[in-house]
Amino acid sequence: MVITFQSILSQVKKDECDSTSSSDKELLISELRDFLKDKRYFIVIDDIWSTQAWNTIKFALFDNAYGSRIIVTTRICTVAKSCSSPHLDLVYELPMLSEDDSKMLFFRRTFGSEDKCPRQAILTMASLLTTKSYSRVDWEKIWHVEEMNMILSLSYNHLPRHLRTCLLYLSMFSEGYVIKRDYLVRRWVAEGFISAHGGRKLEDEGESYFNELINRSLIQPVDYQYDGRVHSCRVHDMILDFITCKAVQENFVSIITERKQMWASQEKVHRLSLDHHGQEVVASYSMLTTHVRSLNIFRYSEKMRPLSDFRALRVLDLDGNENLDSCYLEYVGKLFQLSVRLPEGIGNMQALEFLSLIVVDYTTSVTMLQELGSLTKLRTLGLDWRIGTQHRDKNLYTDKFVLLLGKLGTSNLQYLTLISPWSLDFLLDSWSPAPHLLQQLETKGWNLSKIPTWMASLSNLTYLDIEVKVTQETLQILGDFPSLLFLKLHSNIAGPRESCIVSGSRFQCLKKFNIFGWTNLMFEEGAMPMLDTLEFQIIVHETQNSSRIGHPDCGIHYLSALRKLIVNIHCQGARIEEVEALEAAIRIGASMLPNHPKPDLHRFQVAEMVMDDGEREKEGHEEDKRQVPTPAWFFFNSSGSGHGEETTLSPCLDLLHGG
Template sequence: MAYEIEDWIDEAMHHLTKDDSNSGFISKIIFRLNRMRTQNRMANQINEVKTRVVEMSHRHKRYKLDASISTSDYTAIDPRLCALYADAEALVGMDGPRDEITKWLMGADQQLMVVSVLGIGGLGKTALANEVYKKIGGQFDCHAFISISQKPDIVRILSNILSQLGKETFTPSCEIHGVLNNLRENLQDKRYLIIIDDLWDKSAWDIFRCALPKNNHASRVITTTRIEKVAMECCSYRCEFIYKMKPLNEHDSRRLFFNRIFGSENACPERFKGVSTGILQRCGGLPLAIVSVSSLLANPATSVDRQWEYVSNSLSDKFGIMPALDGMRNILHLSYKNLPYHLKTCFLYLGIYPEDYIIRKSDVVRQWITEGFVHKAQVQDAEDVAGSYFNELVNRSMILPTDIDYQNNVVSCKLHDMMLDLILYEAAEEKFITVTDNFSTLLGLHNSVHRLSLQYDNGNHDTAAATTSLTHLRSLAIFGNSKYMHMHPLSDFKFLRVLIIVFSDAVHQMSLDLTGIRQLFQLRYVKIEANIHVQIQLPAQIQELKLLESIDIEWGSVCIPPDIVHLPHLIHLVIPEGTGLPDGIGNLKSLITLRSFDLGENSLHNIRSIRELTNLRDLNLCYSGKNVVSNMETWIDVLRSSLEKLSNLKYLHLYWPDTCENGLCSLNPPSRHLQRLEMAYWWFSKVPKWIGGLHELHVLKLAVKEVSDDDITLLAQLPYLTNLGLRMRGAPKQKIIFYKKAFPVLRYFKFWCRTPCLVFEAGAMPELKRLKLRFSARGWGKSGATAPSGIEHLLGLQEIFLEIGGLRDERRAAELALQNAIDMHSGRPSVKVVSCPHTQFHSDISD
């Protein structure tokens, strides 16, 4: 009923707000007669609609929906939860299984070995495989980690492996045996480690096995599965290579439970210890169940004591005797049931995404806003509120973080497949989302389909698309292989608000016709995710989409309509590099995001007009090199003056290689609120002084000709800097010293230079977790080049990544010297070494 009323109101407003000012005399008469008919028809419907609206209003008050919506301060990610995902030491019950599997894999056997991890959902198979992968992956020539869905796109998955190996991916027009042969050739002479997570059937394994050469280089493969027969097939029926996951014992269960709720096993108040025993018994040692329940208790909706009592009483007393899967579902349903109303809606919406899909936070929060799920107080920003909703779902362990940045922000997430099953069940019950791989399944359902996710896999040719009527559709998401997609005429979806099209394959040359969206007067959000081979055609006149808020086309080839500058509500505009914009972008006063603005494809007038976009927070400037800029100094002066006017800017990325070194040294900071500044390809002679005034900066990537002690002192005083990347031309004239207490919160440091002349004093970079060095070993031992000293003083260091250029003997000498320096570190950080092609490295950072 609510959808019907909303459709009626939308259509009525569309007709009543149409403008006839540009029409001729006869056209105006016809237009006004049609409007009168529309008004008469609307009048006849008002009484019925009024009754429905009154009832909805009463229901709204009765259930106090607004009261359930959080309007409190922004919800941050719970640091206790970050520890569970980010720190290996915080993982409970993994040490023994990880070390046992590692012992199997690192034996002396030179033959290809396959180990299969077997267990039901929620036992932690993926986490265990990932821990093994992180521990030993650096000891192999190449490695890859892939997840398999129940309906795997084999070509895409094989292409993903090639991508992780640094090789070219394949198009769907290639036969599968061609991709298999290429992958096999790339692995033939290498010692490789491949993780194949969540295998569901033997047929998929039979295909993957063909790509894995038995090359006698001690290569290793780990598979995870819930199905014993699949595990047996993977291991060639050698039971000794099947690791059967066991539930956590009582001690580890308590550790995981209390660490999640209180941050420490010993911090549990005495009054909760008794009830916690009963709760843990019902969790049956399943990590997913324990984390779900403990997250519920760590984020109480009511008083703490009442929440513990509620959870204890709600869990089925039969869990101890129920099959583990049924008990697990009981716990997950409890977590869902306990969500506030607004979070339930946002959670169910995630069902539009396919199994194992990596969901970017920035995408989904904008989709929630477009759908109208986000309710904000007058002073709050909608994206901040939506981001808070996302963080709440993370804190409640309803979604799994897949990428956590160095500020403990979750950048992307995925759904555990048991959570996805729960979503699809609840969404179907409430007719909230419809998920299918074929339009033919929708015949007869057209009035009840409001959000549709089409997930095409191999072999499903959808011939019913053109005959299925879905006039009430509000959101359409299409995922899958391009050659199986058959587009329904977009113009038929007159109430559509959200359009998402994601090509899962590396598509061949093709065209995507979006001209039909011109008639979708309710359209607010468009996202196309493909690659550079896709030709995307937008309508020639797009300004009629007056409600359009977001256009996100990150890849592909697209021509932007001239009248895009007349979209009054456009907030986010993401277009591919190399795409020009029409003059007049200064009219887009609502813009918050602009990526990528190609300085070589836009006029000087447009570069000057950037200063008028004072609401911009996220600006990505690039230079694709298609057009030569004749008067560089003028362009840089105009760019500098434009940037200085953007007082709300938080994220600035500038990519323009081989620029004037000091072109922006005199820049007044565009915004004191900058949090992320990426200029790793704009060469400065030294660190600009204005960077010292950016006290909210978290991420800095910079390219400089020289680095002095004063430069290091300036950067070291930035109070929130957690991620620093420095590129230097040539070799430093003197050692670069990081003094005691320098960079107190830095967690990631990347340094590119001719030689790694670094000194870390005791107490420097106390929070550093990851160190990445890229340098040339050319002339190692002759030119005075030495390994960085003081690495042992970086007490929090967990991972070191080395990219070394030069001749083989020189690289080996440098690697040995660095390994000796690293061996002095008491924490034994993991080390990964990659050899860079000499010519490529030379062109990247040479004079």
């Protein structure tokens, strides 16, 4: 701070400056205030790191009535807000450069201009690098990174200790890896990095750490979820290189892949990240397993060291490895330091909070279901129910299942996913008492005939994704959920279709609404006042024939907060002019909204429209233009690491499931 005040005094006083050699901060502040108190000034303070520093500087700059102005730059959002007026939002957040501007800046800073860029030299250098071994030393011989490392070191050294630890932990992930927020926070909790105060939950505290790293631009947001929170992130390659080197130097993480092998000590490796490509990788860490507490395996190899070698293991992440041999997991039950999923004896893990995608089938014992019910600290449960109607002990299993859900529901259960290819209608009225703390519920495969009685009493539910026959009664029940923010409905039941009205008194908090299936909706004035995103279907000929023709846009113009609109238009039995008229009405209705969302309209069953030969030929040409060519090959990602915001299954800290 002394240097800062000396610099300000030397610039504002110029020739009058006679005392800036003083190193007494109090004297410098007093002199600066005396000089500025009757002057109009304009001062720019670059790169402030803390609110405490800003408060000191603000005191030193005399607040007179002469229209003086101060501009402050900072990399930290919270500091920027503290510098701004509490009554006015004066923070300007610099947007990311476009690709063209980035190229222009690169050429200007590196070569002076694009014309001076030695393209051939760069190509030659690139060819040279392809023949070199992949090591940091080879790169640093050719290109100096000291300046960038100095900037990153400054950011890193200004972090509080707890944020440094959480940032270093991200070196466990590979370049470009998309990391879900909840998954990362639970990893931090499992490692013991999070300390909650004042009765605050560890996950809430961990999310504040996550947000602080984003505010400091040390991790980049990738997706946002329905409530505006960041859903997933990634680490920029330059920052990842920096924290990886730091983590290895401090023996915080050891990383072994086909391309690099980085560890500080073979004596005590505590966190190990593996990406198996071949046997040479397996052989290289044969001496590193004894003290490993946290193990990441991004790709499984049959030659991999057995889990029995990792006797101190507390956190195991197999990252969606679907090719794991079942025999590899046999030893999991003997890893007493690890919170894991299943085998017999799971009831002894009384501290367990997360279980993801537990399969219950004919190999599962009834005893295990009973033991699950004793895990009273369990907050997240994902269960795949595969007990079919022909199972000889079906009634016994269903009774135990209802009993365990009842026990968990009265404890701490907050996030539940139920998957089943068979009906779970035995749960419609039998879950009692209701899970009063439940916040997120997702069902897959189970098509409900109605909203269960217990579901209608979930006052804390914010996220609901279910398959159900959508009727007017369904919308009335769901519309009264007091906390619901996200709703996805799948209504694929055949039979007579009912047109439903969303009234102005329903869904007062809802922000995102997706409905798939054969149901026409009409929105009344005041409906869904907080709705940000809407995706729904319109069956054209039914809309045209209904008595609701007075609202040709289906009432979309009433959705005052809408920002994103997706409409799937089913054209079967309708004429082309009816389809076009509906699309025009939707566009007009959307244009009347405050946020002017641009509708994303999709036609289905175009070939089944009612049209004459001329119309059919014309529409056929238009449809051809809209078709996307079928690719010659496809790539499938089997790691289970998709990052769509509707996904609610959170990886557990027992057997962590995918990033």
